[in-house]
Amino acid sequence: MENKIAEVIAAGSAEFTAECYELYNIPPLGSLVKTINEPVEIIGVVGQSMTSGFEPGRRPIARGKDEASEAAVYQTNPQLTKLLRSEFQVVVIGHKNGANLFQYLPPKPAHIHGFVLPCSSDEIQTFSRSFDFLNLLMHNEQIPPEELIAAALREMSRVQPDPSAFLIAAGKKLTGLMSGDYQKLKAVLGRLTL
Amino acid sequence: MTEGKKRDQTLGLVANNEKGLQVDQALGLVVSGSVEKGTEVRLDSQASVEDMVVGRYVTIAGKKRRFFGMITDISLGVTDPEIAVSPPDTADTFTAAVLEGTATYGALHVLPMLTLGGEATAITEGPQPVKTVPSHFSRVNLASESDMELVFGKEDESRFYIGNPLDMETHLCLDLETLVKRSNGIFGKSGTGKTFLTRILLIGMLQKSRAVNLIFDMHNEYGWMGTSEGGQRQVKALKQLFPESVAVFTLDEENSRRRGVSTDFVVKIGFEEIDPEDISLLRQTLNLTEAAVEAVYQLRRKLGRDWMQKAIDLNDSDETRALLAEMSIHESTFQNLKRGLATIRRLPFIVSRSPVDAVKQIMEYLDRGMNVVLEFGRFRDIAAYMLVANMLARRIYNRYQEKMEASMGGTVAPPTPLVITIEEAHKFLNTEIASQTIFGTIAREMRKYNVTLLVIDQRPSAIDEEIMSQMGTKITCLLDNERDIDAVLAGVSGKNELKTVLARLAPKQQALIFGHAVPMPVPFRPRDWGTAESYKEFTRGNNYAQKAEKDIKDLFD
Ligand SMILES: Nc1ncnc2c1ncn2[C@@H]1O[C@H](COP(=O)(O)OP(=O)(O)OP(=O)(O)O)[C@@H](O)[C@H]1O
Numbered sequence: 138m139e140n141k142i143a144e145v146i147a148a149g150s151a152e153f154t155a156e157c158y159e160l161y162n163i164p165p166l167g168s169l170v171k172t173i174n175e176p177v178e179i180i181g182v183v184g185q186s187m188t189s190g191f192e193p194g195r196r197p198i199a200r201g202k203d204e205a206s207e208a209a210v211y212q213t214n215p216q217l218t219k220l221l222r223s224e225f226q227v228v229v230i231g232h233k234n235g236a237n238l239f240q241y242l243p244p245k246p247a248h249i250h251g252f253v254l255p256c257s258s259d260e261i262q263t264f265s266r267s268f269d270f271l272n273l274l275m276h277n278e279q280i281p282p283e284e285l286i287a288a289a290l291r292e293m294s295r296v297q298p299d300p301s302a303f304l305i306a307a308g309k310k311l312t313g314l315m316s317g318d319y320q321k322l323k324a325v326l327g328r329l330t331l
Numbered sequence: 332m333t334e335g336k337k338r339d340q341t342l343g344l345v346a347n348n349e350k351g352l353q354v355d356q357a358l359g360l361v362v363s364g365s366v367e368k369g370t371e372v373r374l375d376s377q378a379s380v381e382d383m384v385v386g387r388y389v390t391i392a393g394k395k396r397r398f399f400g401m402i403t404d405i406s407l408g409v410t411d412p413e414i415a416v417s418p419p420d421t422a423d424t425f426t427a428a429v430l431e432g433t434a435t436y437g438a439l440h441v442l443p444m445l446t447l448g449g450e451a452t453a454i455t456e457g458p459q460p461v462k463t464v465p466s467h468f469s470r471v472n473l474a475s476e477s478d479m480e481l482v483f484g485k486e487d488e489s490r491f492y493i494g495n496p497l498d499m500e501t502h503l504c505l506d507l508e509t510l511v512k513r514s515n516g517i518f519g520k521s522g523t524g525k526t527f528l529t530r531i532l533l534i535g536m537l538q539k540s541r542a543v544n545l546i547f548d549m550h551n552e553y554g555w556m557g558t559s560e561g562g563q564r565q566v567k568a569l570k571q572l573f574p575e576s577v578a579v580f581t582l583d584e585e586n587s588r589r590r591g592v593s594t595d596f597v598v599k600i601g602f603e604e605i606d607p608e609d610i611s612l613l614r615q616t617l618n619l620t621e622a623a624v625e626a627v628y629q630l631r632r633k634l635g636r637d638w639m640q641k642a643i644d645l646n647d648s649d650e651t652r653a654l655l656a657e658m659s660i661h662e663s664t665f666q667n668l669k670r671g672l673a674t675i676r677r678l679p680f681i682v683s684r685s686p687v688d689a690v691k692q693i694m695e696y697l698d699r700g701m702n703v704v705l706e707f708g709r710f711r712d713i714a715a716y717m718l719v720a721n722m723l724a725r726r727i728y729n730r731y732q733e734k735m736e737a738s739m740g741g742t743v744a745p746p747t748p749l750v751i752t753i754e755e756a757h758k759f760l761n762t763e764i765a766s767q768t769i770f771g772t773i774a775r776e777m778r779k780y781n782v783t784l785l786v787i788d789q790r791p792s793a794i795d796e797e798i799m800s801q802m803g804t805k806i807t808c809l810l811d812n813e814r815d816i817d818a819v820l821a822g823v824s825g826k827n828e829l830k831t832v833l834a835r836l837a838p839k840q841q842a843l844i845f846g847h848a849v850p851m852p853v854p855f856r857p858r859d860w861g862t863a864e865s866y867k868e869f870t871r872g873n874n875y876a877q878k879a880e881k882d883i884k885d886l887f888d
């Protein structure tokens with residue numbers, strides 16, 4: 138699994154947290170990633186992410202007063218990449234078992250130390266044939282759902298043969314899900330323009 | 332189904348059809364409804380409201396049976412009133428595209444009218460009237476040609492093609508034998524195509540109804556030549572196309588000759604043929620007082636068959652005064668009557684003694700199966716028309732009555748059914764007069780004596796309500812007076828929906844038919860009349876009938 142980018146460090150049924158192998162190598166907000174818990178492949182959308190110091194009690198301090206650029210700070214302090222870490226949370230939106238794809242929560246959560254990989258274009262296309270996952274995104278509690286949904290759909294649209302038709306179809310599905318909250322719907326739609 | 336296509340459908344990506352709708356395209360789903368009010372159909376997002384037309388036929392695939400109905404209204408809906416309050420920016424085509432068909436949608440109001448298939452009766456007896464509604468989410472499609480044919484029939488020996496349901500290729504066919512079993516009406520305001528439609532219907536009747544026609548042709552349009560486009564173009568009429576089965580009688584020989592009409596008989600009416608009823612019918616037209624009409628009956632009793640001639644001859648003498656006093660007819664009443672009678676006498680076709688009995692002559696033709704058109708020539712005023720039509724019709728009706736009664740004995744055949752066509756029908760059939768005219772009697776009695784009417788009128792609200800309700804089938808072109816619309820549609824189920832349909836008819840050559848002869852109301856476009864092609868089409872039916880007759884003969888010879 139040469140394209141693994143992170144590793145699960147906390148896992149629940151509806152979300153898991155992964156730590157990046159490389160500082161700042163966080164997949165974009167809304168992108169589709171997966172982790173394997175044999176025989177199931179758990180699929181999720183990248184939500185909240187953050188970078189912080191390793192030791193919980195010690196906060197990083199400012200170091201660049203005499204440096205010319207941010208890059209120079211890291212050059213002068215090569216240990217920094219070891220003292221800092223990037224992690225992100227993933228909102229689980231489905232799973233795959235063999236050839237079957239499900240857009241609802243997997244029976245068991247991810248394993249700690251499970252590898253996290255970005256989904257390929259093919260995988261994204263296959264997954265986004267249905268929009269049932271939108272419901273799970275709407276009920277996440279980490280990030281304002283409008284933001285997360287819009288980000289996920291924008292990400293998915295990139296790999297579609299006809300991105301705008303895809304977004305219209307997704308919008309139609311959302312209209313049903315958000316009926317009764319036209320303002321919120323408009324907020325999402327406003328974030329979907331490419 | 333291929334993977335790609337399936338995906339398109341789930342995502343609703345199928346582009347709106349540029350060419351409009353296909354027949355087998357699903358329009359939407361039934362979401363609510365009642366037998367009385369019809370069903371609400373939510374339009375699929377793929378189907379555009381702009382492709383829908385009021386008056387189009389649809390089928391609804393219920394769980395147990397199929398329904399056949401008509402689109403009677405089309406509307407736009409929103410799921411959330413806020414959308415209407417703050418619609419997306421005009422530039423925001425994306426949001427508009429998303430909302431279309433989801434939060435904003437088209438809706439159809441469909442009136443189910445018949446059920447197709449399902450129960451045994453529907454299979455053996457064809458479409459049945461609806462008694463229920465389709466269940467939730469039944470699919471709605473445009474009616475296919477074969478559904479239409481199932482409902483409107485195919486041309487055959489007794490069915491005649493009168494036109495096409497609006498926007499459809501299907502032939503609307505009427506069973507004319509059924510049609511002429513009752514009196515029927517053709518309505519519409521001036522210039523909407525009543526005359527053209529009547530001509531078409533008459534052509535059909537003379538070929539397929541097994542009835543003969545007598546037409547009181549006020550404007551000389553049915554026998555020989557008619558005009559089109561406000562008189563600018565000439566069109567053919569019945570005798571030109573069917574010389575072997577149509578005879579033209581005229582009241583105005585000179586006029587007919589000038590118009591190059593080949594007439595069969597010149598009608599003259601003798602004084603002695605005019606009865607008091609004929610005068611009483613003309614009370615309003617001739618400006619007679621009630622007393623003057625009373626006087627007519629008295630004069631008839633006193634003076635006998637020749638009463639009219641004698642009354643006109645009465646001069647201002649003591650004898651006259653004595654005679655009037657004897658009958659207690661007031662002098663002014665008599666003067667009023669005399670003025671009226673003078674108006675009648677001035678009509679050139681009224682003679683003191685007619686050489687040939689017109690009624691006898693007409694009966695001879697009718698008995699031979701000939702259709703008779705009586706042209707009025709220049710005598711188009713309503714008094715002449717009412718007098719002649721009522722007088723002749725009454726006598727002919729009496730003959731029919733005698734013949735029918737004789738046939739009940741079983742030795743003679745009943746007379747060929749007769750259809751009498753009259754224009755300006757409200758003049759004969761208004762509430763005040765209907766009880767006095769022969770037409771009122773015929774309209775009410777549903778072919779007791781093998782005579783029915785085809786009435787043509789611009790003002791149906793002026794026709795007696797009971798008579799309107801007795802009419803078997805009504806065909807109405809555009810009407811714009813609310814009272815006329817109400818009068819025509821009185822008692823029809825789905826009246827409000829039909830009102831919408833009626834109000835949307837084109838100002839010419841479109842009509843709505845409903846009643847006995849059709850399984851459900853149908854807005855349609857009458858066949859074209861007036862081109863060489865059209866004449867060929869209309870006479871082809873004739874050959875067909877002749878051929879069928881010949882075939883039958885061959886079979887028995
Ligand atoms: N079936 C038809 N085929 C061709 N033209 C038609 C047809 N129906 C109507 N029209 C056109 O419409 C015009 C008016 O039709 P028509 O004379 O039948 O009206 P109408 O209702 O009888 O009018 P009015 O009440 O004045 O007698 C015709 O002159 C003709 O041009």
Ligand SMILES: [Mg+2]
Nearest residue numbers: 522525526527
């Ligand atoms: Mg006319």
